[in-house]
Amino acid sequence: MNTLGNLTYVYVVTHPTGPLGDALTSLHGIGQASLRFLPPSAETADNSGPPSPIAFVASDVPEQDFNETALKHHFEDLDWLEHVARAHHDVVQAVAARAPVLPLRLATVYQDDPRARLALSAQQDLFTLRLDQLCAHTEYGVKIYLTADAGQPPPTDPAPPGSPGKAYLRARRAQRQSREAVYQQAEQAAETIEAIAARLATQRVRHAPQRGELTGPQENVLNDAYLVPDDRAGQFQADIADAARAFPGLRIEVTGPWAPYSFAMPAASTPEPPP
Template identity: 40%
Template sequence: MSIANIVHPEACGSAELPGRERQEQTTVWAYAIIDNGVDDLAADLTWMTGVGGAPVRVAACSGLSMLVSDVSETQFGEAALRRNLENLDWLDEVARAHHHVIDAAARLFPLLPTRLATVYSSDAAACAALDERRAMLRGALRRVDGRVEWGVKAYAVPESETAAPRHARDGFAAGRDAASPDEDGAQATRGGTGLAYLRRRRAQLAAGRESRVAAVDAARTLHGALAGQADGARLHPPQSPQLSGVRLPMLLNAAYLVPADGAADFNAAVAARAAAHPELRIEVTGPWPPYSFVGDDDDGC
C-alpha cells in the first residue's frame, strides 16, 4: 500500500460519550465510514484485531456508522502519533493493520476508508464529525457501492530505451553528420570534430525534448481514455523517486473507480494504451478499497 497520502491526525471533535467508563485513557482509531444498514454485517468483524491489536467494533451514529478500535492514548494520542509517525518501522506496521481492516470489510459492504492516523477523543466526537457531512458521505457511499479502485502510474521512458530512438527514425546518424569526411577527405573544411560534436549534442537535446513532450501527451491521452471508461477518476500529485521507488519521472499518478466486475476490461484498456505508447512505462495496482473517492475533496477525516 502506498503511504504517500498520510496526514497527521486532527481532532474532529472533543465531546465525550455520556456514561462510557474508561478504565484507562483511550482514543478512538477510525478505519472506515459505513451505512447503518450494514451494521449487522459489520458486527461480524468483532473477531478482527486492528491497530495495536485492538478489537474492531462499530461506533453507531445517526444515519452512518464507523469502524473503530479503542487504542491507548499513550501510544496513539495526538502527541504520541506526531512522534511515532517519524518511526518508519512503526508506521509500516500500523499502516498494514489499518489497511487489513479496511480491505477485509470492503469485501463485505460499501465503505469509505478514513485516512491513516485519523483519531477521535470518543465515539461522540467521531459522530459529530460524521454529522457535519452526512449528506455528502451518503452520496459517496452510493457512488462506491459495487466498485473498486485501481491505481495507474505512468513514467517517462528515456528515448534510448524505446524500440526506435527518434533521431534514428529521422535519419540522423553519425555517419551522415557534417563531421564525416567527404569523398575528398576534407573533414576540416566541413567543420571538424568540434563542430560535429556540437551538432550531435544539439540533435540529442532536441530529440530529448521531443521525447518528453511526446511522453507528456501520451500520459494525458492515457488518463483521458481510462477516465472515460471508469465511473470516477482522481489525479494525485506525482511521487518523487524516493516514494515511488522508480528513478524515471512520474507523469501520471491517478486512481480510477471501476465496477468490481469490470477488472478485465479496465486492465485490457491499460494494456492497449501501453502497447500504443512505448514512451511510457505504466504500472497498475489494485483492486483497492476506494481510498481516493471518500468525497469531492478527497477528504477522509
C-alpha cells in the same frame, strides 16, 4: 467501548451489516486491536426507525502513542509510520472487500467513542450519500513512467579526430531531441488513457507525479486515480494494457483494485485528525 488509557481510532465509514460484523471478529486493527462498529450518536439518532445505515469501523489505540504530542513525533519516524499505515490500509482493504467504504485519513482519532459517534452524526447525511454513490465502484491507479533509457540517442560513430566540441554539441542536440520525442509520446499516451477513462470510468483525480525512491531510475510523469464501476473494471484494465503497447518508450502501469481513497470525501468534509 474504549478502555482507560486508550483513544478511539476510526478507519472507514461503511454500512454495518450482519455479515460484515461477523467478519470483523476475525480482523484486527493497529496493534492487533479488536475492531467494532460505532454508529452515530444516540443523541441524534431516531430511535423509532431502523438502525443507522452507516457506522465507523473503529478500534482502541494507546493514548500515549496517538495523542497530539506523540503523533507529531511519530510522523517523523518512518518505521513507525509505515507500520501504522500498513495496519490502517489492511483494515480499509479488508472492509472494502465486503462492503462500500469511505476510507478515512491516517491517524483519525477521537478522545472516546461518544465523541467519535457525535462526529459521525454531524456528517451522517453526507457520508450516506457518498457511500451510495461509491457502491459497486473501485479505485484504480494509472501511472506513466519514462523508462530509464528513454530519451537517450542511439549510438553514433566515433567523432572525427580534432572535432570533440562539435561532437559534444551534436550529441547534446540528439539527446534533447530524443527526450522531447519521448515527452510527446507521454502526452499522447495520457490523451489515450483519458479517452479510455471517458468511456469506462466515472471520476478522475490527478495526483502529483511520484519522485525519489518510489520511482527508482524511472521518471513518473502521470499519476492519476480513476473510479471505475465494477462491471467495467476488466475492460478498463484490458484497454489500457492494449494502449500501452503502442508506446514502447514508456511504462504504463495500472494499480488496484483499491478502496476509493482518492474519492472518499473532500478534505474539508472528513473528520480532521490531530495535526
